[in-house]
């Protein structure tokens with residue numbers, strides 16, 4: 001039994017401790033906004049915030065999440081949309097959309113500590129997030145737009 | 151061939167003969183539309199279905215039944231623009247992707263399938279007409295209610311008015327549904343359009359996609375569902391052993407089943423054999439699959455296959471005579487009398503589509519009915535295979551098409567659905583099958599590998615008088631390794647018979663056979679060379695290799711005869727106004743021939759595909775002979791009328807990323823009978839830091855829309871390698887560039 005907080009709610013889950021947080025979110029808690037893409041820390045579509053850090057949830061065993069405070073895409077805009085979500089809508093960033101939750105978690109995490117990122121800082125912060133559809137120009141534009149709206 | 155296929159094929163051919171043919175890429179395809187019309191909006195209660203494309207609720211909520219898949223290309227929004235333009239409704243609509251009605255059959259294909267850049271051109275007339283019909287039905291309902299003539303009523307903004315009388319579409323929906331629409335309503339003229347071709351119409355699915363609420367089939371759960379992981383055999387092999395007991399010792403594991411090899415009565419000659427492990431959660435299923443320690447065996451010649459052997463076989467194919475795909479003038483005479491000749495050989499590798507949502511499907515077989523959920527481009531094929539596997543009539547089957555996490559041609563095949571149905575039948579529970587990335591990347595369909603030998607003859611005045619393009623490699627239609635039920639369905643059609651007879655695979659020669667360059671003597675030929683790697687269409691299909699071959703060689707030819715690469719193309723396209731205009735537009739906007747910063751060079755490539763001529767000019771510099779820095783990409787296209795300017799630009803942007811991937815990164819090598827790259831640690835995609843700056847220009851036109859999604863990237867590779875030559879003098883004749891030690895800065 002492991003107890004953790006997800007999007008402000010406490011959950012106690014009874015799963016094998018080696019289960020990645022990703023699959024606990026998706027299969028046990030039904031929070032399917034966090035996606036599976038590679039399972040090896042290459043694509044970033046499983047990105048969530050844990051204790052304020054940006055992590056790949058495919059790499060974090062639930063056994064190591066006891067007491068953790070996790071925020072997923074479902075909890076990002078706890079009080080309406082987060083500015084980065086609004087910016088992604090305004091810039092029509094999404095194509096297939098499957099990478100978008102991970103992009104948003106990574107971008108929101110960067111904006112927390114760096115509200116006015118340069119192009120280079122965006123490149124560094126977003127380097128772990130693949131978009132196979134290829135929406136990179138608009139992702140960059142949306143991050144700048146969110147930065148100036150905040 | 152088993153009994154089931156025979157029966158189904160016979161039934162199918164009879165049906166198709168009666169139903170007449172659809173047309174794909176100008177070729178006759180049998181019509182395979184649904185045998186039974188499903189309800190259009192199954193999950194909606196209340197309100198009314200006005201026609202198969204639109205449902206209006208009493209609170210005025212409009213649901214658009216989009217006949218095309220939404221896999222990122224924006225069809226949900228672009229197709230709604232066409233319908234909404236005529237329907238005179240509020241812009242906002244809920245997107246739905248219903249399946250199984252004849253109205254959803256792609257008119258250019260004959261099946262409910264999204265591919266070949268057909269969504270916009272294929273539904274262009276259909277949806278505007280259906281929108282106008284739905285508007286007429288609303289007006290007729292209002293006119294009847296008010297006892298006035300329909301001509302005294304008008305509609306706009308989801309409201310019908312007549313004098314001081316007003317009624318919303320929601321109020322009228324139930325009565326409107328019973329009206330008979332005019333057969334051929336008058337459509338608006340372009341001057342009257344308020345939506346089509348106008349900017350500012352945002353994607354309808356953005357909110358869902360930024361909140362994580364958008365559901366792909368991998369996100370769906372149903373009561374009693376078990377999760378499944380799969381291990382497919384490497385190509386050409388069979389299962390030697392697996393350890394059921396070990397798998398079942400993993401907590402949560404329920405069943406270990408074999409599909410394929412040991413179930414031939416159901417799994418025909420189609421899918422590779424596989425072991426499927428079901429469990430309470432996906433993680434447990436994957437652990438179980440690992441514990442099962444499945445051992446595979448391949449025939450010796452497959453087990454020893456590697457990239458070098460593949461390359462040698464492709465080149466041996468080029469030494470053979472091949473089958474003629476096109477013959478203009480007298481090529482042998484022209485090349486024989488040429489005063490100078492030039493020849494070069496090129497090669498491209500296997501390439502995987504790698505949409506970020508891995509293949510998956512949820513199937514719930516209940517004995518007398520079947521319900522499925524799939525992220526797919528091809529629900530039409532889903533019905534056909536579901537019927538073949540279960541023996542159920544199509545009216546007992548329903549396929550929910552969800553949002554799709556990338557398709558790129560990979561999801562034209564539906565083998566993931568076949569496996570899931572099979573598993574659900576075996577374990578008697580709903581099964582959600584999810585491929586691991588490794589299974590997705592290494593064990594299924596790829597863009598084929600090809601080589602080409604290009605030869606040109608030049609006469610004494612410096613004119614290029616002879617052109618030969620010889621392609622060798624697997625054929626998506628002709629090779630056994632695109633073994634799928636879908637392909638088998640086409641057996642016996644004129645489309646397939648023509649290819650068998652000529653020996654020319656349609657997609658292997660696509661873009662080679664139909665070049666726009668006006669050479670007096672042209673010879674295009676194809677040699678089929680097979681390897682046991684499964685193959686399928688990839689965005690752009692045959693053009694992805696042939697544009698690289700043709701446009702690289704054009705550049706070599708220009709250099710050889712001392713002409714400017716743009717001017718040589720300009721001369722050869724003089725009789726093709728749309729192509730010429732596109733070429734010239736790109737050159738003009740890129741300031742071709744103008745001065746560039748020191749170390750920078752331009753490369754140009756042109757190609758005509760899916761009826762959309764496209765030209766890219768790339769400006770780049772190369773550091774240390776290895777690090778390629780792309781400064782600017784100038785793109786020009788004539789894709790007819792642009793219905794949705796925002797999504798047009800999104801596709802152009804996507805094309806840049808796909809072009810960079812194709813040019814620099816995404817190629818498979820084969821080692822000891824397997825694809826060597828199985829995940830993104832070795833099969834890399836471009837990252838945001840590598841995104842290049844681009845601009846795009848369209849040729850002014852009044853023509854109907856043509857393709858955009860497919861032609862977006864295949865001119866990028868030759869434009870880049872031609873620019874690398876201009877910058878460094880180094881010729882690149884094979885992709886990707888990471889195999890030449892070159893990388894994207």
Ligand code: FES
Nearest residue numbers: 037038039044058
């Ligand atoms: S699924 Fe976690 S990084 Fe790809």
Ligand code: FES
Nearest residue numbers: 096097131132133
């Ligand atoms: S939007 Fe499809 S992968 Fe990014």
